[in-house]
Amino acid sequence: MDNDTLDMLRTSLRHVLTEANTVPLAERLAELGWDDVVADDPVTALHTLFTLKGDTVSSADAIGPRLAAALADALGDPQLTTATIGLDSPFGPSALAADGSLIVDAVVFTPPATNPVVVLVDAVHLGVVSGNTLTCTALTTTDGNLAQYRLTGNVPAAQVQCIEGATASIAWNAMVTHGRWLIACELVGIAQHVIASAAQYTGERIQYGKPIGTFQALQHRIASAHVLVVGAARLTEFAGTSGDAWSALVAKTVAGQAAENACTQAQQCYGAIGFTWEHEFHHYLRRTYVLDRLLGDWRSLERQIGNELMTSRQVPKIGML
Amino acid sequence: MTSPVATPTADMFDSPSAYAAALQQFLSTDERAKPYIGYRPHSLEDSASHLTGLQALLFDSGWSRLGWPHSAGGLGGDPRFRAAMFQTLWNMDMPIPEPFTTLEILVPVLLVFAPHLSDALLPGLLRGDDTWAQAFSEPDAGSDLASLRTKMEPDGEGFRLTGQKVWSTFGHLSKRSVLLARSGGPGHKGLTMVLVDLDQPGIEVRPIRAEDGENHFSEIFLDNAWVPADRVIGTLGQGWAIAMYMLQWERGAWGWLQQGRFHQRLQQAVELGTPNPDFAQQLGHAYALSAALRLTTKQTVERLAREEQLGPEVSVDKLLLIDAELATWDAIRAYLGPRFEADDSLQWLRHEYLFSRAAPIYGGSQEIQRTLVAQRVLGMPRD
Structure with a gap:
């Protein structure tokens, strides 16, 4: 994609993400010819969409359809592109009972209606059930603007389709890798927005007769936060191009940490106004907390990386010249 | 797998990764590279002297010349080849000779601002026959570098330097040093960069023992030290x-x-x-x-x-x-x-x-x- 096309795409996407609209994001993207854009250059298109989604704290469900597409693609089952992927629920796992019935507890971003729902049962089992066999309850979360629903139910064996073995684990991991990359893009978008906004604010707010941004105490907070955001951005770009699980894992780790740290440092620069609903900041903070939890929060992922290094006794290098 | 080659070949000149793979094969198979694999120095001075051999081996076989222009004694190619060489040395658990890090910083500067010195001096520097240090900081000019006071005064066909430098990495093991001195008035604009020979009367170099117990850097005392006019890097006041x-x-x-x-x-x-x-x-x-x-x-x-x-x-x-x-x-x-x-x-x-x-x-x-x-x-x- 050349730079002019990319600029036009950014402008259109920003409009779609920020306008008040009750039409689902997928339909508005379809009007833009989004499928062609993605088919032409998926990495740039998706990187741009999700970074902008972070930048604008848009509430649209962009991730759900992508997770379904990644899983359907990995399983070679086009029917699953309409599926809803049930992610880990904070209230308990999904499980297969001895009689073959499926106990579901999962979190989704859009009610599944009658679409198929796919949940992870264990490392080598996925369960597929129809959405109308489950109870869908809206969740009250840290981020009230980002809809999340809990799906629960106990589906009889006859209504459960099971995907087993390596096929199941390979497909689920491919979906997780894709999802981690997209969430990392979104977290980087949030972090970049917050850093730029805080830097600008400190140039406007006057105390002791000068902009508070002249104080090194604040300059150093924002500069150190920016450094981690740059590192996260480079990792995220690489994870998009390479598509491999390890670089997506590391990218989401650093992106989650960078976004949380950017919010912490920016909040101090905004002072009291940033603590109120008169300021946009709380939306970014809330979105960061909720996104970081998806597909592994940064602290858990750091532990996962460390355990992998210790047990494999191999330290991989990401990116060659 | 292709058989090892002793020297970079034309097909590697477009591909840092092909170059790195061939270099790794060379270092894994050539007897001359063995003494440097997994080398654990007893002291910084031992290490400097031992690794001179590695630097010469890499130069003579051509591997460290890729990534540097011909005017510096190189074979052409961009800095990615140098970066690929560093990565390969780490992969092989071979320590990077300290002069390579100095080269990364000083050679690009010489190529742009003192091309008249590059033909004569840079090949020896690349090969490790010659070692250079960097002398910028002073006891009263650390972070505030522009306040440095080492004086540079015209004298016949050159200049005289008087003052004190500190934190000069590998200063006591170097023959020459790039040095920043005050040739004019106060502030940034009065500064000039020169290349000075350290082995001369009027210069005393004393190593400083660092936290790890090694002599990483030196103090350099200059008392009317001589630098010829053609050793000015750039122009007066461009330092x-x-x-x-x-x-x-x-x-x-x-x-x-x-x-x-x-x-x-x-x-x-x-x-x-x-x-x-x-x-x-x-x-x-x-x-x-x-x-x-x-x-x-x-x-x-x-x-x-x-x-x-x-x-x-x-x-x-x-x-x-x-x-x-x-x-x-x-x-x-x-x-x-x-x-x-x-x-x-x-x-x-x-x-x-x-x-x-x-x-x-x-x-x-x-x-x-x-x-x-x-x-x-x-x-x-x-x-």
Whole structure:
């Protein structure tokens, strides 16, 4: 994609993400010819969409359809592109009972209606059930603007389709890798927005007769936060191009940490106004907390990386010249 | 697998990765490379003298000449080849000869600002026949470098230098030094950069023992020391601008070289240590930062290779380097446990650990870099 096309795409996407609209994001993207854009250059298109989604704290469900597409693609089952992927629920796992019935507890971003729902049962089992066999309850979360629903139910064996073995684990991991990359893009978008906004604010707010941004105490907070955001951005770009699980894992780790740290440092620069609903900041903070939890929060992922290094006794290098 | 070649061939000149693979084969199979694999020095002086052999081997076989222009004694090619060589040396657990890091910083400067010196001096520098130091800081001019006071006064066909320099890396092991002196009035504009011979009356070089017990740097005392007019780098009064040009190499290419070290040392730590979930997060954190540094400096090296002029954003590379360096060594020390402090065979690792404490201090302190990023990259206001 050349730079002019990319600029036009950014402008259109920003409009779609920020306008008040009750039409689902997928339909508005379809009007833009989004499928062609993605088919032409998926990495740039998706990187741009999700970074902008972070930048604008848009509430649209962009991730759900992508997770379904990644899983359907990995399983070679086009029917699953309409599926809803049930992610880990904070209230308990999904499980297969001895009689073959499926106990579901999962979190989704859009009610599944009658679409198929796919949940992870264990490392080598996925369960597929129809959405109308489950109870869908809206969740009250840290981020009230980002809809999340809990799906629960106990589906009889006859209504459960099971995907087993390596096929199941390979497909689920491919979906997780894709999802981690997209969430990392979104977290980087949030972090970049917050850093730029805080830097600008400190140039406007006057105390002791000068902009508070002249104080090194604040300059150093924002500069150190920016450094981690740059590192996260480079990792995220690489994870998009390479598509491999390890670089997506590391990218989401650093992106989650960078976004949380950017919010912490920016909040101090905004002072009291940033603590109120008169300021946009709380939306970014809330979105960061909720996104970081998806597909592994940064602290858990750091532990996962460390355990992998210790047990494999191999330290991989990401990116060659 | 192709059979090893003793010297870079034409098909590698477009591909740093093909070059790196061939170099790795050469180093794994050539007898002459053996004494340097897994080499653990007893002292910095031993290391400097031993690794001169490696530097000459790499030059004579052509491997270290790729990535440098012909006028410097090189074979052409862009800086990515040098970066690929550093990565290959780390992969082989071969220490990087210290002069290579000096070359990364000084040679690009000489090529641009003193081309009249490059033909005569740079090939010897690349091969390691000659070693150079850098003398910028003074006892009263550290972060505030522009306040330096070493005097430079005209005298016949050259200049006389009088003053005191400090923190000159490898100064006591070097024949010459690039030096910043005051040829004019106060402030940035009165500064000039020169290349001065250290082995002359009027110059005394005294090593300084650093935290790790090694003589990493020196003080240089100048009392009417001589520098001929043709050893001026750039023009009179251009010293500050050249020092700023130098920083893009010092802060950018240096970071790539160091990430190779961090990955290699983490590799050694996971080979030596006993898996323990208590240290998982600390190791994961160190690795994630080193990976972030790797990709950030990879982009910088690629920009340098395209001859882009880098700006204040290279301070981001330096700040990320500091975070990665401290986190990596803290994680290694924690993971290896009490034996890290006491095991004889780990002395070399302890020395590197102790030296890592300098990361937020040297080459422009962490505070200076953060101020630069805040003001010049993020546009926060200046006082």
